[in-house]
């Protein structure tokens with residue numbers, strides 16, 4: 001173990017330079033998010049991931065955000081175990097009818113102000129499961145969504161760009177949204 | 183193989199075929215036979231299943247009947263038996279052979295088929311929230327969402343309900359622990375939360391839509407599912423894909439296996455609070471995903487395998503980058519194995535934890551690392567010898583201990599094995615076409631493909647216009663989830679995440 005730790009000291013980190021926040025995400029957020037919410041949450045966000053029916057592909061790439069290449073914690077973004085500790089709900093999957101109530105309850109359990117990010121094509125519009133008897137559809141059909149990150153699954157770098165937009169203090173385009181301003 | 187082996191094999195095969203000779207074979211079913219049998223034969227087969235041979239590969243329904251796929255492991259033969267049930271009732275297989283219980287409950291939910299004698303008649307996938315019941319069967323009526331968990335009785339037992347939303351970045355499911363102090367007395371799983379109705383969406387879908395759906399049954403096994411689906415279609419239509427496609431498919435399948443095993447090894451150690459392994463394995467996994475992206479244009483290689491072949495070719499540069507990847511992994515992985523092996527505090531958590539006995543693994547036909555860590559030597563690549571594995575030399579690493587440690591070691595060995603396979607595939611990769619057009623025609627096909635988690639079964643029937651009439655996809659998790667309940671018994675609650683991760687069953691693959 002010592003050898004491995006020592007090597008880690010002298011090897012250059014594999015972590016990628018920070019990407020610029022995604023323009024489209026910035027624009028979407030600018031319209032959706034309240035200024036007050038941004039001020040209150042500052043530059044550190046606690047994220048709670050909720051799988052509302054995903055195929056688990058999106059989860060794999062969300063996991064990758066924690067690896068040494070993307071190292072999401074360096075931006076002040078971290079995953080927490082309880083919705084009660086969360087500022088952001090990161091929701092994947094077409095919302096299944098069997099998960100709808102759990103998603104609603106998780107949303108209620110998350111204190112205001114809070115943001116909801118829909119990750120993956122399924123979360124954005126139901127993907128190829130949209131017409132099923134067992135599926136409600138997009139995340140927005142169940143709870144209000146502030147940011148959408150498409151992809152099947154979105155690559156970690158795409159997710160990172162979207163999430164970084166949450167941290168941009170771009171106040172001019174911000175429009176007050178009563179629910180988020182809580 | 184010796185002469186006695188051969189004779190034994192034939193005798194056993196005869197045992198299975200004797201039973202089914204009275205049945206009506208379906209000519210359009212390939213490559214293994216499907217036979218419509220009468221109730222007496224059905225009962226006789228159930229008795230054999232309960233005796234331990236053949237192995238149940240799957241059970242699924244249709245509006246007018248029920249099917250079981252059986253595997254005679256020694257003879258390496260598969261047969262599908264079908265029983266017509268005009269009145270929607272049939273003699274339960276689960277009544278004698280517990281592995282069939284959940285599939286029968288699922289078939290009951292989806293098609294309204296009633297297994298007579300089924301010991302557990304509670305619904306399984308249907309949580310009473312679809313707004314209808316028996317969505318794929320005849321009449322659809324709403325159902326009551328109430329669900330009674332099994333009781334565990336005894337002094338000072340307490341219950342711990344967990345989920346469906348869990349504390350990590352994982353899929354949803356509900357676990358009901360009955361514990362005596364720290365010790366788990368009973369675990370009861372409740373699944374079905376991510377049921378997306380995939381088999382319903384499959385009915386009437388084009389092959390293209392079907393391939394996309396199959397690749398989204400369980401995201402971590404997208405290559406294996408796409409392969410199983412494509413092979414089932416090709417079997418149904420009787421087409422053989424170009425040689426190069428076979429080899430590229432295997433290349434992607436082995437990359438998927440390596441990436442998942444690396445992720446799992448790190449994640450299991452992380453659940454034993456050893457995050458260094460997690461971080462290091464995460465780096466290696468990321469390297470595999472990046473190389474996959476470079477070569478095949480998608481990190482998980484999704485939608486790259488389609489009926490008829492593959493959609494992308496491997497360039498010379500791509501092949502070179504895979505060689506570099508294999509070399510890099512061979513350089514760095516041994517240090518991690520050593521780290522795992524030499525960290526006593528970690529071994530203290532994994533050795534002897536969550537033991538699964540061989541007879542249970544056999545009874546349930548547990549595939550993948552779950553079965554092989556307990557001594558069940560079954561690997562569809564080897565037993566079914568689909569191309570190009572029929573031309574590749576490889577071992578099937580098998581251990582006996584059946585604990586978390588053994589499940590880690592099987593993965594470690596399989597990583598090494600897959601790296602060798604990648605090398606061999608790159609050496610032997612033939613030139614030529616990537617795909618052929620598949621005709622629009624009717625037929626029935628079955629495929630069994632080894633994913634990283636175990637054997638995936640796809641069975642389908644194509645209609646005259648080439649569309650999918652019925653498609654059943656059976657994840658290996660169906661026969662692993664119940665074993666997790668058995669393996670955790672007598673362990674402490676705090677070791678559950680560790681055991682669960684070492685099984686790493688798919689929720690989505692199971693819930694469909």
Ligand code: SF4
Nearest residue numbers: 055057120121122152
């Ligand atoms: S967007 Fe793609 S990867 Fe994500 S849950 Fe849907 S099918 Fe799976």
